[in-house]
Amino acid sequence: MSITALSTHGVAARQPNWLVRLFDYKPFLIVMCLAPAIGLLTVFLTYPLGLGIWLAFTDTTIGRSGIYVGIENFQYLLTDSLWWNAVFYSVLYTAVATFGKFALGFWLALLLNNHFPFKSILRAIILLPWIVPTVLSALAFWWIYDPQFSIISYLLVDVLHWRDSNVDFLGSPWPARFSLIAANIWRGIPFVAISLLAGLQTISPSLYEAAMLDGASAWQRFRYITFPMMMPILAIVMTFSIIFTFTDFQLVYAITRGGPGNSTHLLATLAFQRGIAGGELGEGAAIAVSMIPFLVFATLFSYFGLARRKWQQGESND
Protein backbone atom coordinates (compact mmCIF):
# COMPACT_ATOMS: atom_id res chain seq x y z
CA MET A 1 0.00 0.00 0.00
CA SER A 2 2.68 2.41 1.02
CA ILE A 3 4.80 1.68 -2.03
CA THR A 4 2.04 2.43 -4.54
CA ALA A 5 1.05 5.57 -2.74
CA LEU A 6 4.54 6.90 -2.29
CA SER A 7 6.60 5.98 -5.35
CA THR A 8 4.09 5.77 -8.18
CA HIS A 9 2.34 8.94 -7.27
CA GLY A 10 0.88 9.62 -10.71
CA VAL A 11 -0.62 6.16 -11.11
CA ALA A 12 -1.96 6.14 -7.59
CA ALA A 13 -3.78 9.38 -8.21
CA ARG A 14 -5.62 7.92 -11.17
CA GLN A 15 -6.58 4.52 -9.82
CA PRO A 16 -5.95 4.29 -6.05
CA ASN A 17 -7.09 1.47 -3.86
CA TRP A 18 -10.61 2.39 -2.71
CA LEU A 19 -9.70 1.61 0.90
CA VAL A 20 -6.70 3.92 0.79
CA ARG A 21 -8.83 6.59 -0.80
CA LEU A 22 -11.52 6.17 1.84
CA PHE A 23 -9.02 6.53 4.66
CA ASP A 24 -7.54 9.59 3.02
CA TYR A 25 -10.95 11.23 2.77
CA LYS A 26 -10.67 13.78 5.56
CA PRO A 27 -14.21 13.78 7.00
CA PHE A 28 -14.20 9.97 7.13
CA LEU A 29 -10.77 9.92 8.74
CA ILE A 30 -11.85 12.47 11.35
CA VAL A 31 -14.88 10.38 12.27
CA MET A 32 -12.78 7.22 12.44
CA CYS A 33 -10.15 8.87 14.63
CA LEU A 34 -12.63 10.39 17.05
CA ALA A 35 -14.93 7.36 17.22
CA PRO A 36 -13.05 5.28 19.85
CA ALA A 37 -12.53 8.15 22.30
CA ILE A 38 -15.96 9.73 21.87
CA GLY A 39 -17.61 6.31 21.91
CA LEU A 40 -15.97 5.26 25.17
CA LEU A 41 -16.69 8.58 26.82
CA THR A 42 -20.31 8.63 25.67
CA VAL A 43 -21.12 5.09 26.78
CA PHE A 44 -19.22 5.13 30.08
CA LEU A 45 -19.29 8.79 31.06
CA THR A 46 -22.02 10.91 29.49
CA TYR A 47 -24.68 8.22 29.55
CA PRO A 48 -24.01 7.24 33.20
CA LEU A 49 -23.98 10.91 34.17
CA GLY A 50 -27.46 11.35 32.71
CA LEU A 51 -28.57 7.99 34.10
CA GLY A 52 -27.33 9.02 37.55
CA ILE A 53 -29.41 12.18 37.47
CA TRP A 54 -32.42 10.13 36.35
CA LEU A 55 -31.82 7.50 39.09
CA ALA A 56 -31.79 10.28 41.69
CA PHE A 57 -35.45 10.92 40.86
CA THR A 58 -36.47 7.25 41.15
CA ASP A 59 -36.70 4.71 43.97
CA THR A 60 -34.50 2.13 42.25
CA THR A 61 -32.93 -0.55 44.42
CA ILE A 62 -30.49 -3.28 43.45
CA GLY A 63 -32.40 -5.89 41.44
CA ARG A 64 -35.55 -3.79 40.98
CA SER A 65 -35.93 -0.93 38.51
CA GLY A 66 -37.76 1.85 40.25
CA ILE A 67 -40.40 4.36 39.28
CA TYR A 68 -40.20 8.13 39.03
CA VAL A 69 -40.77 9.67 42.46
CA GLY A 70 -39.98 13.31 41.74
CA ILE A 71 -37.83 15.10 44.28
CA GLU A 72 -38.76 12.72 47.11
CA ASN A 73 -35.16 11.51 47.50
CA PHE A 74 -33.89 15.05 47.88
CA GLN A 75 -36.68 15.99 50.28
CA TYR A 76 -35.70 13.01 52.39
CA LEU A 77 -32.02 14.00 52.31
CA LEU A 78 -32.86 17.50 53.55
CA THR A 79 -34.39 15.98 56.68
CA ASP A 80 -31.56 13.45 57.10
CA SER A 81 -29.08 14.53 59.75
CA LEU A 82 -26.47 12.10 58.36
CA TRP A 83 -26.57 13.86 55.00
CA TRP A 84 -26.15 17.27 56.65
CA ASN A 85 -23.30 15.79 58.64
CA ALA A 86 -21.66 14.57 55.45
CA VAL A 87 -22.15 17.97 53.78
CA PHE A 88 -20.58 19.68 56.77
CA TYR A 89 -17.60 17.34 56.87
CA SER A 90 -17.11 17.41 53.09
CA VAL A 91 -16.94 21.21 53.14
CA LEU A 92 -14.65 21.25 56.19
CA TYR A 93 -12.44 18.50 54.74
CA THR A 94 -12.12 20.31 51.42
CA ALA A 95 -11.51 23.73 52.95
CA VAL A 96 -8.92 22.73 55.55
CA ALA A 97 -7.16 20.15 53.37
CA THR A 98 -6.96 22.48 50.36
CA PHE A 99 -5.63 25.29 52.50
CA GLY A 100 -3.05 22.98 54.10
CA LYS A 101 -2.00 21.44 50.80
CA PHE A 102 -1.51 24.79 49.11
CA ALA A 103 0.23 26.50 52.02
CA LEU A 104 2.68 23.63 52.53
CA GLY A 105 2.91 22.76 48.84
CA PHE A 106 3.72 26.34 47.87
CA TRP A 107 6.34 26.49 50.60
CA LEU A 108 7.89 23.23 49.39
CA ALA A 109 7.85 24.51 45.80
CA LEU A 110 9.65 27.70 46.87
CA LEU A 111 12.24 25.59 48.74
CA LEU A 112 12.76 23.33 45.73
CA ASN A 113 13.21 26.35 43.50
CA ASN A 114 16.59 27.04 45.17
CA HIS A 115 19.83 25.58 43.94
CA PHE A 116 21.26 22.71 45.96
CA PRO A 117 22.90 19.35 45.28
CA PHE A 118 20.83 16.22 44.45
CA LYS A 119 17.87 18.41 43.49
CA SER A 120 16.44 16.08 40.86
CA ILE A 121 16.68 13.06 43.18
CA LEU A 122 14.89 15.00 45.89
CA ARG A 123 12.18 16.07 43.47
CA ALA A 124 11.70 12.44 42.46
CA ILE A 125 11.46 11.24 46.07
CA ILE A 126 8.93 13.90 46.98
CA LEU A 127 6.44 12.70 44.36
CA LEU A 128 6.27 9.22 45.93
CA PRO A 129 3.17 9.81 48.12
CA TRP A 130 1.31 10.81 44.98
CA ILE A 131 2.47 7.79 42.94
CA VAL A 132 1.71 5.05 45.44
CA PRO A 133 -1.92 3.78 45.51
CA THR A 134 -3.86 5.97 47.93
CA VAL A 135 -5.53 3.06 49.66
CA LEU A 136 -2.19 1.46 50.45
CA SER A 137 -0.71 4.62 51.93
CA ALA A 138 -4.02 5.12 53.75
CA LEU A 139 -3.51 1.69 55.33
CA ALA A 140 -0.10 2.85 56.52
CA PHE A 141 -1.80 5.87 58.08
CA TRP A 142 -4.38 3.61 59.69
CA TRP A 143 -1.53 1.73 61.32
CA ILE A 144 0.18 4.99 62.32
CA TYR A 145 -3.13 6.09 63.92
CA ASP A 146 -3.59 2.78 65.77
CA PRO A 147 -5.04 3.43 69.25
CA GLN A 148 -2.56 1.15 71.02
CA PHE A 149 0.55 0.92 68.89
CA SER A 150 0.58 4.31 67.19
CA ILE A 151 4.14 5.40 66.53
CA ILE A 152 3.12 9.04 67.07
CA SER A 153 1.74 8.19 70.51
CA TYR A 154 4.95 6.30 71.25
CA LEU A 155 7.00 9.36 70.30
CA LEU A 156 4.87 11.75 72.37
CA VAL A 157 4.48 9.52 75.43
CA ASP A 158 7.61 7.39 75.76
CA VAL A 159 10.26 9.40 73.96
CA LEU A 160 9.34 13.04 74.49
CA HIS A 161 7.16 12.61 77.61
CA TRP A 162 4.81 15.35 76.41
CA ARG A 163 1.70 13.33 77.14
CA ASP A 164 0.70 10.70 79.68
CA SER A 165 -1.71 8.66 77.61
CA ASN A 166 -1.87 7.47 74.01
CA VAL A 167 -3.52 9.80 71.49
CA ASP A 168 -6.98 8.58 70.50
CA PHE A 169 -6.72 9.38 66.80
CA LEU A 170 -9.70 7.61 65.31
CA GLY A 171 -11.88 6.81 68.33
CA SER A 172 -13.80 10.06 68.71
CA PRO A 173 -15.27 12.41 66.07
CA TRP A 174 -13.08 15.51 66.08
CA PRO A 175 -9.66 13.84 66.31
CA ALA A 176 -10.78 11.39 63.61
CA ARG A 177 -11.85 14.25 61.34
CA PHE A 178 -8.52 16.01 61.65
CA SER A 179 -6.50 12.80 61.36
CA LEU A 180 -8.14 12.17 57.98
CA ILE A 181 -7.51 15.76 56.89
CA ALA A 182 -3.83 15.36 57.85
CA ALA A 183 -3.55 12.20 55.77
CA ASN A 184 -5.19 13.99 52.82
CA ILE A 185 -2.79 16.92 53.11
CA TRP A 186 0.15 14.50 53.24
CA ARG A 187 -1.02 12.89 50.03
CA GLY A 188 -1.76 16.19 48.27
CA ILE A 189 1.44 18.14 48.99
CA PRO A 190 3.62 16.51 46.27
CA PHE A 191 1.19 17.20 43.44
CA VAL A 192 0.74 20.83 44.45
CA ALA A 193 4.46 21.36 45.04
CA ILE A 194 5.62 19.85 41.74
CA SER A 195 3.00 21.66 39.64
CA LEU A 196 3.69 24.97 41.34
CA LEU A 197 7.44 24.39 40.95
CA ALA A 198 6.88 24.15 37.20
CA GLY A 199 5.11 27.50 37.37
CA LEU A 200 7.87 29.07 39.45
CA GLN A 201 10.49 28.03 36.93
CA THR A 202 8.72 29.94 34.16
CA ILE A 203 9.03 33.27 36.01
CA SER A 204 11.83 35.25 34.43
CA PRO A 205 14.76 35.94 36.83
CA SER A 206 15.09 39.42 35.34
CA LEU A 207 11.90 40.42 37.16
CA TYR A 208 13.57 39.61 40.48
CA GLU A 209 16.76 41.39 39.46
CA ALA A 210 14.80 44.51 38.59
CA ALA A 211 12.92 44.33 41.90
CA MET A 212 16.17 43.86 43.84
CA LEU A 213 17.68 46.88 42.13
CA ASP A 214 14.62 48.84 43.21
CA GLY A 215 15.27 47.68 46.76
CA ALA A 216 12.35 45.25 47.20
CA SER A 217 12.58 42.99 50.24
CA ALA A 218 12.20 39.21 50.02
CA TRP A 219 8.57 39.45 51.15
CA GLN A 220 7.83 42.22 48.62
CA ARG A 221 9.37 40.15 45.83
CA PHE A 222 7.12 37.25 46.81
CA ARG A 223 4.03 39.41 47.22
CA TYR A 224 4.35 41.52 44.06
CA ILE A 225 6.15 39.20 41.64
CA THR A 226 5.92 35.51 42.56
CA PHE A 227 2.32 35.49 43.74
CA PRO A 228 0.71 37.43 40.85
CA MET A 229 2.77 35.50 38.27
CA MET A 230 1.62 32.23 39.81
CA MET A 231 -2.08 33.12 39.79
CA PRO A 232 -3.11 31.40 36.53
CA ILE A 233 -1.42 28.11 37.44
CA LEU A 234 -2.67 28.34 41.03
CA ALA A 235 -6.22 28.72 39.72
CA ILE A 236 -5.98 25.57 37.61
CA VAL A 237 -4.24 23.42 40.22
CA MET A 238 -6.65 24.60 42.91
CA THR A 239 -9.72 23.87 40.80
CA PHE A 240 -8.49 20.31 40.28
CA SER A 241 -7.53 19.93 43.89
CA ILE A 242 -10.90 21.14 45.19
CA ILE A 243 -12.87 18.89 42.87
CA PHE A 244 -10.91 15.78 43.79
CA THR A 245 -10.75 16.56 47.50
CA PHE A 246 -14.48 17.22 47.76
CA THR A 247 -15.29 13.96 46.01
CA ASP A 248 -12.61 11.99 47.85
CA PHE A 249 -13.57 8.47 48.75
CA GLN A 250 -10.58 6.17 49.16
CA LEU A 251 -8.90 7.74 52.15
CA VAL A 252 -12.01 7.88 54.33
CA TYR A 253 -13.25 4.48 53.21
CA ALA A 254 -9.89 2.89 53.96
CA ILE A 255 -9.21 4.49 57.34
CA THR A 256 -12.56 5.00 59.12
CA ARG A 257 -15.36 3.90 56.74
CA GLY A 258 -17.29 6.95 57.97
CA GLY A 259 -16.96 6.14 61.67
CA PRO A 260 -16.87 6.71 64.58
CA GLY A 261 -20.61 7.18 64.78
CA ASN A 262 -20.87 8.32 61.12
CA SER A 263 -18.94 11.48 62.01
CA THR A 264 -16.40 11.26 59.18
CA HIS A 265 -18.68 10.42 56.27
CA LEU A 266 -17.96 12.39 53.12
CA LEU A 267 -20.75 12.64 50.56
CA ALA A 268 -18.99 10.05 48.39
CA THR A 269 -18.66 7.47 51.18
CA LEU A 270 -22.27 8.09 52.26
CA ALA A 271 -23.41 7.58 48.67
CA PHE A 272 -21.47 4.31 48.53
CA GLN A 273 -22.87 3.12 51.85
CA ARG A 274 -26.47 3.85 50.87
CA GLY A 275 -26.24 3.08 47.15
CA ILE A 276 -23.99 0.03 46.77
CA ALA A 277 -23.66 -1.49 50.26
CA GLY A 278 -27.27 -0.68 51.26
CA GLY A 279 -28.72 -1.36 47.82
CA GLU A 280 -30.75 1.90 47.66
CA LEU A 281 -29.44 2.96 44.23
CA GLY A 282 -31.91 5.84 43.91
CA GLU A 283 -30.98 7.40 47.22
CA GLY A 284 -27.25 6.84 46.65
CA ALA A 285 -27.54 8.52 43.26
CA ALA A 286 -29.36 11.45 44.88
CA ILE A 287 -26.48 11.89 47.34
CA ALA A 288 -23.98 11.74 44.46
CA VAL A 289 -25.99 14.26 42.45
CA SER A 290 -26.18 16.57 45.48
CA MET A 291 -22.38 16.96 45.14
CA ILE A 292 -22.73 18.62 41.73
CA PRO A 293 -23.91 22.09 42.91
CA PHE A 294 -21.04 22.24 45.41
CA LEU A 295 -18.55 21.24 42.72
CA VAL A 296 -19.85 23.80 40.22
CA PHE A 297 -19.77 26.51 42.86
CA ALA A 298 -16.25 25.60 44.07
CA THR A 299 -14.95 25.42 40.50
CA LEU A 300 -16.40 28.78 39.52
CA PHE A 301 -15.20 30.34 42.76
CA SER A 302 -11.64 29.10 42.55
CA TYR A 303 -11.33 29.58 38.83
CA PHE A 304 -12.84 33.02 38.48
CA GLY A 305 -11.73 34.22 41.90
CA LEU A 306 -8.12 33.51 41.05
CA ALA A 307 -8.12 33.84 37.28
CA ARG A 308 -9.58 37.35 37.50
CA ARG A 309 -6.03 38.54 38.02
CA LYS A 310 -5.23 37.36 34.54
CA TRP A 311 -7.53 39.94 32.96
CA GLN A 312 -5.94 42.67 35.00
CA GLN A 313 -2.49 41.66 33.83
CA GLY A 314 -3.58 41.17 30.26
CA GLU A 315 -3.96 37.95 28.32
CA SER A 316 -0.42 37.91 26.98
CA ASN A 317 1.12 37.40 30.39
CA ASP A 318 0.31 33.76 31.02
Added chain:
Amino acid sequence: MTDSAVQPAVADAKAAPDTMAWDSGLRRLMMIYLPLGCFVLILLFPFYWMAITSFKPNAELMNYKDHNPFWISSPTLAHIKHLLFNTAYPHWLWTTMLVAIGSTTLSLVASTLAAYAIERLRFRGSPYVGLGIYLAYLVPPSILFIPLATVVVQFGLFDSPMALILVYPTFLVPFCTWLLIGYFKSIPYELEECALVDGATRLQILRRITLPLAVPGLISAGIFSFTLSWNEFIYALAFIQSGANKTVPVAILTELVTGDVYQWGALMAGSLLGSLPVAIFYSLFVDYYVSSLTGAVKE
Protein backbone atom coordinates in the same frame (compact mmCIF):
# COMPACT_ATOMS: atom_id res chain seq x y z
CA MET B 1 11.23 28.15 63.95
CA THR B 2 10.95 31.19 61.71
CA ASP B 3 11.82 33.36 64.72
CA SER B 4 15.09 31.58 65.30
CA ALA B 5 15.86 31.94 61.60
CA VAL B 6 15.34 35.69 61.70
CA GLN B 7 17.77 36.29 64.56
CA PRO B 8 21.05 35.33 62.81
CA ALA B 9 19.83 37.09 59.68
CA VAL B 10 19.59 40.35 61.57
CA ALA B 11 23.17 39.95 62.70
CA ASP B 12 24.28 39.25 59.14
CA ALA B 13 22.36 42.15 57.74
CA LYS B 14 24.68 44.53 59.57
CA ALA B 15 27.68 43.16 57.75
CA ALA B 16 26.16 42.85 54.28
CA PRO B 17 23.21 44.31 52.35
CA ASP B 18 19.92 42.45 52.79
CA THR B 19 20.08 40.72 49.44
CA MET B 20 23.53 39.33 50.09
CA ALA B 21 22.41 37.78 53.37
CA TRP B 22 20.94 34.89 51.40
CA ASP B 23 24.42 33.55 50.81
CA SER B 24 25.17 33.27 54.48
CA GLY B 25 25.56 29.62 55.36
CA LEU B 26 23.60 29.56 58.59
CA ARG B 27 20.61 31.37 57.17
CA ARG B 28 20.59 29.07 54.18
CA LEU B 29 20.64 26.10 56.53
CA MET B 30 17.74 27.38 58.59
CA MET B 31 15.61 28.65 55.72
CA ILE B 32 16.16 25.91 53.14
CA TYR B 33 17.77 22.72 54.37
CA LEU B 34 15.95 22.41 57.69
CA PRO B 35 12.40 22.81 56.29
CA LEU B 36 13.31 20.61 53.31
CA GLY B 37 14.58 17.96 55.68
CA CYS B 38 11.32 18.10 57.66
CA PHE B 39 9.26 17.81 54.48
CA VAL B 40 11.22 14.81 53.23
CA LEU B 41 11.07 13.15 56.64
CA ILE B 42 7.29 13.54 56.94
CA LEU B 43 6.57 12.64 53.31
CA LEU B 44 8.66 9.49 53.46
CA PHE B 45 8.00 8.31 57.00
CA PRO B 46 4.78 6.34 56.21
CA PHE B 47 6.71 4.33 53.61
CA TYR B 48 9.52 3.63 56.03
CA TRP B 49 6.98 2.56 58.61
CA MET B 50 5.19 0.38 56.04
CA ALA B 51 8.45 -1.28 55.03
CA ILE B 52 9.74 -1.85 58.53
CA THR B 53 6.40 -3.28 59.70
CA SER B 54 6.34 -5.82 56.88
CA PHE B 55 9.60 -7.39 58.06
CA LYS B 56 8.97 -7.31 61.81
CA PRO B 57 8.00 -10.44 63.68
CA ASN B 58 4.67 -10.13 65.52
CA ALA B 59 6.37 -10.15 68.92
CA GLU B 60 8.26 -6.95 68.06
CA LEU B 61 5.22 -5.33 66.43
CA MET B 62 3.23 -5.37 69.62
CA ASN B 63 5.99 -4.66 72.12
CA TYR B 64 7.49 -1.18 72.11
CA LYS B 65 8.91 -1.48 75.61
CA ASP B 66 11.58 -4.09 74.89
CA HIS B 67 12.20 -3.34 71.21
CA ASN B 68 12.93 0.00 69.63
CA PRO B 69 9.97 0.40 67.23
CA PHE B 70 12.08 2.29 64.68
CA TRP B 71 14.31 -0.68 64.02
CA ILE B 72 14.03 -4.45 63.57
CA SER B 73 16.09 -6.74 65.79
CA SER B 74 15.20 -9.98 64.02
CA PRO B 75 13.78 -9.39 60.53
CA THR B 76 11.44 -12.04 59.16
CA LEU B 77 9.88 -12.87 55.81
CA ALA B 78 6.90 -14.58 57.50
CA HIS B 79 4.36 -11.92 56.53
CA ILE B 80 5.36 -11.93 52.87
CA LYS B 81 5.40 -15.73 52.83
CA HIS B 82 1.93 -15.81 54.37
CA LEU B 83 0.74 -13.34 51.75
CA LEU B 84 2.15 -15.20 48.78
CA PHE B 85 1.25 -18.75 49.80
CA ASN B 86 -1.81 -18.53 52.07
CA THR B 87 -3.81 -15.86 50.26
CA ALA B 88 -4.78 -15.16 46.66
CA TYR B 89 -2.28 -12.28 46.55
CA PRO B 90 -0.42 -13.43 43.39
CA HIS B 91 -3.75 -13.71 41.63
CA TRP B 92 -4.77 -10.21 42.71
CA LEU B 93 -1.45 -8.88 41.41
CA TRP B 94 -2.05 -10.64 38.10
CA THR B 95 -5.59 -9.22 37.78
CA THR B 96 -4.40 -5.72 38.58
CA MET B 97 -1.60 -6.00 36.03
CA LEU B 98 -4.03 -7.27 33.38
CA VAL B 99 -6.53 -4.47 34.05
CA ALA B 100 -3.82 -1.79 34.09
CA ILE B 101 -2.21 -2.96 30.85
CA GLY B 102 -5.56 -3.48 29.11
CA SER B 103 -7.02 -0.11 29.97
CA THR B 104 -3.72 1.67 29.25
CA THR B 105 -3.53 0.15 25.77
CA LEU B 106 -7.14 0.98 25.02
CA SER B 107 -6.81 4.57 26.23
CA LEU B 108 -3.54 5.12 24.38
CA VAL B 109 -5.00 4.02 21.06
CA ALA B 110 -8.21 6.01 21.52
CA SER B 111 -6.51 9.17 22.73
CA THR B 112 -3.70 9.12 20.13
CA LEU B 113 -6.26 9.00 17.33
CA ALA B 114 -8.44 11.63 19.00
CA ALA B 115 -5.52 13.97 19.67
CA TYR B 116 -4.31 13.55 16.08
CA ALA B 117 -7.76 14.38 14.71
CA ILE B 118 -8.18 17.40 16.98
CA GLU B 119 -4.70 18.86 16.60
CA ARG B 120 -3.68 17.87 13.08
CA LEU B 121 -6.75 17.16 10.95
CA ARG B 122 -8.24 20.47 12.10
CA PHE B 123 -11.90 20.46 11.29
CA ARG B 124 -14.53 23.02 12.15
CA GLY B 125 -15.32 22.74 15.84
CA SER B 126 -12.17 20.78 16.72
CA PRO B 127 -11.37 23.14 19.64
CA TYR B 128 -14.82 22.40 21.05
CA VAL B 129 -14.29 18.65 20.84
CA GLY B 130 -10.99 19.17 22.66
CA LEU B 131 -12.72 21.23 25.32
CA GLY B 132 -15.45 18.61 25.69
CA ILE B 133 -12.88 15.86 26.25
CA TYR B 134 -11.09 18.08 28.75
CA LEU B 135 -14.34 18.72 30.64
CA ALA B 136 -14.85 14.96 30.87
CA TYR B 137 -11.75 14.90 33.07
CA LEU B 138 -13.50 17.15 35.58
CA VAL B 139 -16.29 14.63 36.22
CA PRO B 140 -15.17 12.76 39.33
CA PRO B 141 -15.67 8.98 39.62
CA SER B 142 -17.54 9.46 42.91
CA ILE B 143 -20.49 10.88 41.00
CA LEU B 144 -20.43 8.18 38.34
CA PHE B 145 -19.94 4.92 40.18
CA ILE B 146 -23.60 4.24 41.09
CA PRO B 147 -25.09 4.67 37.59
CA LEU B 148 -22.00 2.99 36.09
CA ALA B 149 -22.66 -0.02 38.29
CA THR B 150 -26.10 -0.40 36.71
CA VAL B 151 -24.60 0.09 33.22
CA VAL B 152 -22.00 -2.57 33.96
CA VAL B 153 -24.75 -4.96 35.10
CA GLN B 154 -26.77 -4.22 31.93
CA PHE B 155 -23.75 -5.12 29.79
CA GLY B 156 -23.33 -8.37 31.72
CA LEU B 157 -19.84 -7.34 32.80
CA PHE B 158 -20.44 -7.24 36.55
CA ASP B 159 -17.70 -8.98 38.55
CA SER B 160 -15.45 -9.19 35.48
CA PRO B 161 -12.08 -7.43 35.05
CA MET B 162 -13.30 -6.55 31.55
CA ALA B 163 -15.66 -4.00 33.15
CA LEU B 164 -12.68 -2.19 34.68
CA ILE B 165 -10.71 -2.28 31.42
CA LEU B 166 -13.64 -0.58 29.65
CA VAL B 167 -14.47 1.90 32.43
CA TYR B 168 -10.99 3.16 33.34
CA PRO B 169 -10.56 4.94 29.98
CA THR B 170 -13.24 7.41 31.12
CA PHE B 171 -10.63 9.16 33.22
CA LEU B 172 -7.56 8.05 31.23
CA VAL B 173 -8.65 9.19 27.76
CA PRO B 174 -9.26 12.86 28.70
CA PHE B 175 -5.89 13.07 30.42
CA CYS B 176 -3.94 11.31 27.65
CA THR B 177 -5.69 13.23 24.87
CA TRP B 178 -4.85 16.51 26.51
CA LEU B 179 -1.23 15.47 27.03
CA LEU B 180 -0.84 14.24 23.45
CA ILE B 181 -2.45 17.36 21.93
CA GLY B 182 0.32 19.28 23.67
CA TYR B 183 2.95 16.96 22.21
CA PHE B 184 1.55 17.04 18.70
CA LYS B 185 1.53 20.83 18.85
CA SER B 186 5.30 20.79 19.41
CA ILE B 187 5.93 18.79 16.19
CA PRO B 188 6.47 21.16 13.23
CA TYR B 189 3.55 21.05 10.85
CA GLU B 190 5.94 21.54 7.92
CA LEU B 191 7.11 17.94 8.27
CA GLU B 192 3.61 16.73 7.55
CA GLU B 193 3.17 19.16 4.69
CA CYS B 194 6.32 17.81 3.04
CA ALA B 195 4.98 14.29 3.31
CA LEU B 196 1.61 15.39 1.92
CA VAL B 197 3.35 16.98 -1.06
CA ASP B 198 5.25 13.74 -1.61
CA GLY B 199 1.91 11.96 -1.79
CA ALA B 200 1.71 10.20 1.55
CA THR B 201 -1.71 9.44 2.91
CA ARG B 202 -2.84 10.87 6.24
CA LEU B 203 -2.52 7.51 7.98
CA GLN B 204 1.00 7.09 6.64
CA ILE B 205 1.86 10.51 8.01
CA LEU B 206 0.50 9.54 11.41
CA ARG B 207 2.37 6.23 11.45
CA ARG B 208 5.67 7.28 9.86
CA ILE B 209 6.12 10.88 10.98
CA THR B 210 3.90 12.05 13.81
CA LEU B 211 3.96 8.98 16.04
CA PRO B 212 7.75 8.40 15.99
CA LEU B 213 8.25 12.05 16.92
CA ALA B 214 5.66 11.84 19.69
CA VAL B 215 7.23 8.83 21.41
CA PRO B 216 8.15 10.77 24.59
CA GLY B 217 4.55 11.94 24.83
CA LEU B 218 3.28 8.40 24.30
CA ILE B 219 5.57 7.10 27.04
CA SER B 220 4.39 9.81 29.42
CA ALA B 221 0.74 9.09 28.68
CA GLY B 222 1.36 5.35 28.98
CA ILE B 223 3.09 5.35 32.34
CA PHE B 224 0.56 7.82 33.71
CA SER B 225 -2.35 5.69 32.60
CA PHE B 226 -0.71 2.60 34.04
CA THR B 227 -0.20 4.29 37.40
CA LEU B 228 -3.70 5.74 37.51
CA SER B 229 -5.35 2.44 36.67
CA TRP B 230 -3.14 0.54 39.12
CA ASN B 231 -4.22 2.95 41.87
CA GLU B 232 -7.92 3.14 40.99
CA PHE B 233 -10.15 2.11 43.84
CA ILE B 234 -13.82 3.09 43.79
CA TYR B 235 -14.82 1.43 40.50
CA ALA B 236 -12.92 -1.72 41.39
CA LEU B 237 -14.65 -1.78 44.77
CA ALA B 238 -18.12 -1.29 43.31
CA PHE B 239 -17.93 -3.56 40.25
CA ILE B 240 -16.02 -6.58 41.51
CA GLN B 241 -17.59 -8.95 43.99
CA SER B 242 -15.73 -12.25 44.02
CA GLY B 243 -12.48 -12.45 45.94
CA ALA B 244 -10.44 -13.86 43.07
CA ASN B 245 -11.16 -11.04 40.60
CA LYS B 246 -10.30 -8.17 42.91
CA THR B 247 -7.48 -5.72 42.26
CA VAL B 248 -4.71 -5.32 44.82
CA PRO B 249 -5.90 -2.10 46.54
CA VAL B 250 -9.45 -3.43 46.95
CA ALA B 251 -8.41 -6.94 47.92
CA ILE B 252 -6.06 -5.82 50.67
CA LEU B 253 -8.77 -3.70 52.24
CA THR B 254 -11.64 -6.15 51.90
CA GLU B 255 -9.99 -9.59 52.06
CA LEU B 256 -7.08 -9.06 54.43
CA VAL B 257 -8.83 -6.85 56.98
CA THR B 258 -10.75 -9.48 58.88
CA GLY B 259 -12.04 -9.63 62.41
CA ASP B 260 -11.11 -7.29 65.21
CA VAL B 261 -7.44 -8.12 65.44
CA TYR B 262 -5.71 -6.65 62.43
CA GLN B 263 -2.72 -8.50 61.05
CA TRP B 264 -0.64 -5.40 60.64
CA GLY B 265 2.41 -7.30 59.42
CA ALA B 266 0.53 -8.92 56.56
CA LEU B 267 -1.41 -5.72 55.77
CA MET B 268 1.74 -3.65 55.52
CA ALA B 269 3.54 -6.35 53.53
CA GLY B 270 0.60 -6.37 51.13
CA SER B 271 0.70 -2.60 50.84
CA LEU B 272 4.44 -2.65 50.25
CA LEU B 273 4.21 -5.32 47.54
CA GLY B 274 1.26 -3.53 45.94
CA SER B 275 3.16 -0.24 45.84
CA LEU B 276 6.38 -1.73 44.49
CA PRO B 277 5.34 -2.15 40.82
CA VAL B 278 4.34 1.50 40.47
CA ALA B 279 7.33 2.63 42.50
CA ILE B 280 9.74 0.66 40.26
CA PHE B 281 7.94 1.90 37.17
CA TYR B 282 8.18 5.40 38.54
CA SER B 283 11.89 5.19 39.29
CA LEU B 284 12.55 4.11 35.70
CA PHE B 285 10.60 6.99 34.15
CA VAL B 286 10.88 9.79 36.73
CA ASP B 287 11.53 12.51 34.16
CA TYR B 288 8.53 11.53 32.07
CA TYR B 289 6.29 11.70 35.12
CA VAL B 290 7.48 15.13 36.11
CA SER B 291 7.28 16.49 32.57
CA SER B 292 3.82 15.07 31.94
CA LEU B 293 2.52 16.28 35.28
CA THR B 294 3.81 19.77 34.73
CA GLY B 295 3.01 19.72 31.01
CA ALA B 296 -0.61 18.78 31.63
CA VAL B 297 -0.99 21.55 34.17
CA LYS B 298 0.60 24.16 31.95
CA GLU B 299 -1.59 23.35 28.95
